[in-house]
Amino acid sequence: MEVLIRDTADEVSLLGSQIVAQLLRRKPRCVLGLATGRTPLRLYGELIRLHQTEKLNFSQVVTFNLDEYVGLPPDHPQSYHHYMRENLFRHVNIPLESTHIPDGYSADLRHHCKEYEQAIINAGGIDLQLLGIGSNGHIGFNEPTGSLRSRTWIKILSEKTLRDNASNFSNPDEQPRHVVTMGIGTILEARHCVVLACGSQKSNAVKEMIEGPVSSMCPASALQLHPRVTVIVDTPAAARLDHPEHYRWIEQHKLDWQKYP
Numbered sequence: 001m002e003v004l005i006r007d008t009a010d011e012v013s014l015l016g017s018q019i020v021a022q023l024l025r026r027k028p029r030c031v032l033g034l035a036t037g038r039t040p041l042r043l044y045g046e047l048i049r050l051h052q053t054e055k056l057n058f059s060q061v062v063t064f065n066l067d068e069y070v071g072l073p074p075d076h077p078q079s080y081h082h083y084m085r086e087n088l089f090r091h092v093n094i095p096l097e098s099t100h101i102p103d104g105y106s107a108d109l110r111h112h113c114k115e116y117e118q119a120i121i122n123a124g125g126i127d128l129q130l131l132g133i134g135s136n137g138h139i140g141f142n143e144p145t146g147s148l149r150s151r152t153w154i155k156i157l158s159e160k161t162l163r164d165n166a167s168n169f170s171n172p173d174e175q176p177r178h179v180v181t182m183g184i185g186t187i188l189e190a191r192h193c194v195v196l197a198c199g200s201q202k203s204n205a206v207k208e209m210i211e212g213p214v215s216s217m218c219p220a221s222a223l224q225l226h227p228r229v230t231v232i233v234d235t236p237a238a239a240r241l242d243h244p245e246h247y248r249w250i251e252q253h254k255l256d257w258q259k260y261p
């Protein structure tokens, strides 16, 4: 795991967007795994800016989102379909047919999950998977004690996650308890995973992910088994790490070709 510590959340987002943009320029036909939530908003904003000012080209990109709520129609303001449309897709030149988000409104969810896995394979696999982390260590919506080899499936949200996201729903009765999410096994097959975490509320989860044992109690710790993970955190999210000076040392001694822009 490569751990990059930055002073502010803005710097985290900027570096994350530079890594994505670098891939798009090198491989215009890449497959991106996308995340939702508060964390990637500024990264998407920066990608939109690069599209508008530097013509960053999304015309050949294929995307797969991590997850979606079960039971919310795609035009529901809290659905991740709506989120992606409003925060990225409608601002860049990506053909909507190249974008994929699990369909939590499908009449046959189990079949849909299998189709989603197959669609990722058919696209050639994910080149870069963006990830946030939940305060309980979830990635996607893979909650503690779920299998570290899981595939895209229907999952039940933990009470902690429901509490963390409750403020997004003005009517608490509308907050779904179920989701469709890529599994940990699915995520681990991406060629490069880029995890962003900002704020002190993530500091425990960040410590467990990087320095804790690999354990289903912190699903993100499974990323320790992945050959190429870049974790970008701001100072508050890094506050509980035992070895920040080690991560800084490693970053300072990278070879030129290992450095990000």
Ligand code: PGA
Binding pocket: 036, 037, 038, 039, 040, 131, 132, 133, 134, 135, 138, 139, 140
């Ligand atoms: P957040 O969510 O970006 O809204 O904090 C991250 C996550 O739950 O994965």
